[in-house]
Amino acid sequence: MTSAAAAGDRLKTIPLPPAPFLSSVMQIEPQWIDYNGHLNMAYYNVMMDRAIDEMWLQLGIGPAYMKERHCSTFTAECHVRYIREIHLGDPVQVTVYVLESDEKRLHTFEELRHATEGWLSATSENMTLHMDMTQRKVAAFPPDIRARIQAVVASHATVPRPEGIGRKVAMPQR
Template sequence: MTTVAAAGDRLKNMPLPPAPFLSSVMQIEPQWIDYNGHLNMAYYNVMMDRAIDEMWLQLGIGPAYMKERHSSTFTAECHVRYIREIHLGDPVQISVYLLGHDEKRLHTFEELRHATEGWLSATSENMTLHMDMNARKVAPFPPDIRARIQAVVDSHAAVPRPEGVGRKVAMPSG
């Protein structure tokens, strides 16, 4: 069996992730705390990227995909909103919504929440590109991956869209 065929078989037997996908619970690392005594803005992105990596495994586009099919994803655009401070010792968990896709892109929205108290700390909305790593160019997803992505998008469409999707950076009017 070819590597691609084996990967496709693994994907068919893997259950779909929940809607929304929930990351593992993460802990704030001490070196991430800035001089203001809270989580530095860069590390919100680190944690949300870790959550995306966990979800990509469920989509079949993680490190094995890169190795076997020479394809990966790159973030093309990101909009982060910082809503409430997170501090050292706060456990966090990230919900990932797969909002949409086309043959070469994924649209995701992440909510970083306090893992035990449930309050929202930050959100991140992202556009991700599928890459042919041999050519280092944007390329279509293979049919088996596209089918799995569609199944997850359909599942996520059944839950309410999170507040903040589609927001833009602008000065308040008025």
């Protein structure tokens, strides 16, 4: 059996991510707190990226995918909104929505929330590219992965869309 065939068989045993996907609860690390006494802006991205990595495992595009199929994903664009401060000791959880996809891209939206109180701290809207790592070029998803992604997009389309999707950076209109 080829590596791709073995990966495809293994993929069939992995359940699809729920709609929407909810990450594990994460803790703020002390070195992430800046001189303002709150989470430094860079670490919001770290936590949202960790949540995406958790979901990528269920999509079948995690580290094993890179090793076996020599493909991965790269973030091409990211828009983060900082809504409420997070502090040391605050448990957080990220909700991930897969909004759209095509043969080479994934459009996602993440909400970082306080894990026990539920309030929204930040959002991140992303465009992710599928990469052929042997050539380091954008490439189409394999058919089995594309089918899984389409199933998740369809599932996520059934839940209400969070506020903030499609926002742009601009001065407020007067």
